[in-house]
Amino acid sequence: MKTRDREPVDPVASAAVDALMAARWQCAELLARKSSDSTRELLLGRAAELASSPIGRDQILSRALEAAAADLAAGRPPLQEGAAFFCRGRSSCCTARQIVREQVFRHTGVPGRASDAAAAELERRHRAEGDADHALCERLAAEAHLHELLWDDPRLSADGHTRLIMLCAVPKVIERAQTLDPSHARSLRRRDAPRRLSQRALALIPSRGIVAARGRPPGRFHRPRLRWLWALGLMLVGATGLILIDP
Incomplete structure (x- = not known):
């Protein structure tokens, strides 16, 4: 029988569950040492601090701590409704998101x-x-x-x-x-392999071979060829002199 494919996990819902567990642990740790009112104040202070963090999980934890503080103020056990503190309004409408985007893009410059x-x-x-x-x-x-x-x-x-x-x-x-x-x-190594091989091959060629492979400098003749042309010029001068002297 064909098994049903596993449904993809909502990353926001998963982060909300993680924040729920962290917030419950913080509440239990504070309530073990302090009064309900003091715990609520400390939770709100921590929530305000996390609200200025650019880390997404910190932002969700901030909302979880705010919800826990609200539960304590109302005399309820903190976060007894689970991840509903964030997922209750899960389907944010496009209009609300568009308003947030316009507010964000009013800021000039890139941080x-x-x-x-x-x-x-x-x-x-x-x-x-x-x-x-x-x-x-x-x-x-x-x-x-x-x-x-x-x-x-x-x-x-x-x-x-x-x-x-x-x-x-x-x-x-x-x-x-x-x-x-x-x-x-691995892809970068494969892409750079031909270049590294060519660089290694050049490093193994003797310096005289590299000079010969590059060719002679433009506008200069090889020394043996220069001597041959000089001898040919002398022969032509001599032959021209004989022609002019012979009646």
Whole structure:
């Protein structure tokens, strides 16, 4: 019997589940040491800090911490509804996204340095988890795709400038992922192989052979040929003198 193909995983929903687990752990850790009111204030402070991060997962975690703080304020267990804190409004309409894009593109200039730092931070986080290059390549490609989906998502708390950094970081993360791709590295080696072979062949040719292969400098005659022409000129001069002297 033919098995049913596995449905593709929604990267945004998956990131929301990861944020849910992280937020629940932070809530439990704080509530074990502090009161509900103090925990709520600390959660809101951390959420505000993450809202300025150009990392997409930080943005979703910010919303999870805000939802947990709201639950504590209402006397409810934090995040008892699971990932609904973010996925309830999952199907953002095109009009809402278009409004966000217009706000983002009002910013002049490209945040090159900030987007470089965001791409480097993504790689640093995954390297800290011990990923090898081939696994890191896949993780970075997935992060780039997640940022493509999130930079104009109206459910995030990020401002326009932060969203622009998220957008500009996407091609840089993709480029880094391609650099770490083993198949991409093999392709570069195959492409550069003929050039390296030619350079090696030139390095093995003696210097006198290279000079001979390049040919003689233009406008100069070879020394034996020059002596032959000089002798021919003397013969012609002598023959002309005999003709003029002979009556």
